[in-house]
Amino acid sequence: MTRASHNVPEALATRIIHAGSPPFVDGTAPVNVPVERTSTVRHASTAALHAVHARRKAGENIASYGRHGSQTHRALEDALLALEGGVRAFLVPSGLSAISLTFLALLSPGDHVIVTDSIYAPVRRLDALLLQRLGIEVSYVEPNDGRLEAAIRPHTRLIFTESPGSLLYEICDLEAIARVARRHDIVLATDNTWASGILFRPLEAGADVSVLAATKYVAGHSDVMLGAVIARTEAVATRIAAAHDVLGLTIGPDDAYLALRGVRTLPVRMAQHQRNATRVAQWLQAQPGVGQVFYPALPDDPGHALWKRDFSGANGLVSFVLKDADQYAAERVADALRLFAIGASWGGYESLVTVVAPERLSDHAQWNRSGAVLRLHVGLEDADDLIADLEQALQHARVAELHAIGG
Ligand SMILES: *Cc1c(COP(=O)(O)O)cnc(C)c1O
Numbered sequence: 001m002t003r004a005s006h007n008v009p010e011a012l013a014t015r016i017i018h019a020g021s022p023p024f025v026d027g028t029a030p031v032n033v034p035v036e037r038t039s040t041v042r043h044a045s046t047a048a049l050h051a052v053h054a055r056r057k058a059g060e061n062i063a064s065y066g067r068h069g070s071q072t073h074r075a076l077e078d079a080l081l082a083l084e085g086g087v088r089a090f091l092v093p094s095g096l097s098a099i100s101l102t103f104l105a106l107l108s109p110g111d112h113v114i115v116t117d118s119i120y121a122p123v124r125r126l127d128a129l130l131l132q133r134l135g136i137e138v139s140y141v142e143p144n145d146g147r148l149e150a151a152i153r154p155h156t157r158l159i160f161t162e163s164p165g166s167l168l169y170e171i172c173d174l175e176a177i178a179r180v181a182r183r184h185d186i187v188l189a190t191d192n193t194w195a196s197g198i199l200f201r202p203l204e205a206g207a208d209v210s211v212l213a214a215t216k217y218v219a220g221h222s223d224v225m226l227g228a229v230i231a232r233t234e235a236v237a238t239r240i241a242a243a244h245d246v247l248g249l250t251i252g253p254d255d256a257y258l259a260l261r262g263v264r265t266l267p268v269r270m271a272q273h274q275r276n277a278t279r280v281a282q283w284l285q286a287q288p289g290v291g292q293v294f295y296p297a298l299p300d301d302p303g304h305a306l307w308k309r310d311f312s313g314a315n316g317l318v319s320f321v322l323k324d325a326d327q328y329a330a331e332r333v334a335d336a337l338r339l340f341a342i343g344a345s346w347g348g349y350e351s352l353v354t355v356v357a358p359e360r361l362s363d364h365a366q367w368n369r370s371g372a373v374l375r376l377h378v379g380l381e382d383a384d385d386l387i388a389d390l391e392q393a394l395q396h397a398r399v400a401e402l403h404a405i406g407g
Contacts, residue, residue, distance in 0.1 A: 020075030083197030095213020118165030178206025216347025
């Protein structure tokens with residue numbers, strides 16, 4: 001006997017624990033989905049093979065070959081659908097390949113795409129190195145005061161946003177952008193890596209596609225590269241499925257398993273990242289050598305009102321301006337930190353620091369060029385220890401500066 005199913009609506013934290021659980025076979029089931037490693041699929045007969053092909057052709061997400069993934073992949077897809085909503089999730093080898101897949105699936109030569117100006121920097125490389133060659137034109141806009149709608153042309157087919165941005169956390173009014181997109185019959189896709197499905201659900205706000213670097217908070221342990229594209233409607237899913245198939249995009253079951261293992265604890269990790277990051281951000285605001293602190297949960301952050309309207313929380317990313325400092329001084333602070341490792345990426349359990357290259361900010365309309373910027377990923381260490389580390393690093397940089405002035 002199976003236990004009675006019920007229709008009680010469940011909170012996200014509950015659904016993320018149970019999504020993709022393996023089914024009972026002969027009355028028992030493991031808690032975790034097996035890591036099913038296979039490069040191909042055996043069929044009991046040619047008739048069975050034809051039946052699977054027919055089901056695939058009809059749009060069903062069923063594997064007739066290893067590239068289509070296994071039960072491990074299906075379980076992760078289910079977990080991502082629980083997070084983001086939507087009808088279909090596509091797994092790809094990295095967050096960047098999730099972005100590239102979205103562009104290649106939805107655009108053709110002669111098409112125009114609008115991208116928000118605080119976009120993840122490698123998107124501009126995708127534009128320069130591939131999209132231009134394919135005859136696809138990109139416009140970058142500051143999205144929040146009618147400029148986006150003014151940039152629409154007859155052949156605009158896609159609006160691609162990222163909200164918040166991943167350096168200064170500029171927030172888009174996604175509901176307003178979705179209304180504009182719908183009015184002009186344009187597909188709206190958004191990079192939801194900052195919120196990772198847990199702090200914001202863009203498909204509910206009207207986006208057609210949500211893109212995730214699952215490398216970051218979804219996997220959460222800095223041990224896997226992974227991306228996902230989640231489609232809100234069958235119409236968009238069909239277009240993405242075709243490109244996903246012919247581009248041969250697939251991921252290994254071990255990586256799928258690691259992401260699934262990570263996603264179970266996403267809500268508790270995120271809550272702790274927010275607690276630690278809030279303490280660090282508030283402490284930074286009180287330091288004389290620190291200028292603006294960027295963290296949407298701070299009441300004086302430029303994006304705070306929109307963040308409060310749309311997001312259920314914040315993550316571990318905090319950026320700050322080192323007052324009257326150049327790149328060299330910022331690098332001295334990074335070098336002096338002991339608990340914050342110097343490195344790109346974020347979303348793992350550990351703290352990281354990056355000195356943001358000025359050319360990465362020069363295209364952001366909201367950047368006022370007031371000093372050097374450091375980006376912290378505040379990890380799950382004890383917040384007092386992280387603050388003590390920042391204190392000694394800022395002090396160290398100050399002492400080095402005084403020595404330099406003194407000759
Ligand atoms: C890291 C990141 C990506 C790319 O993800 P990878 O898995 O590193 O390729 C895409 N978008 C955002 C916002 C990111 O932070």
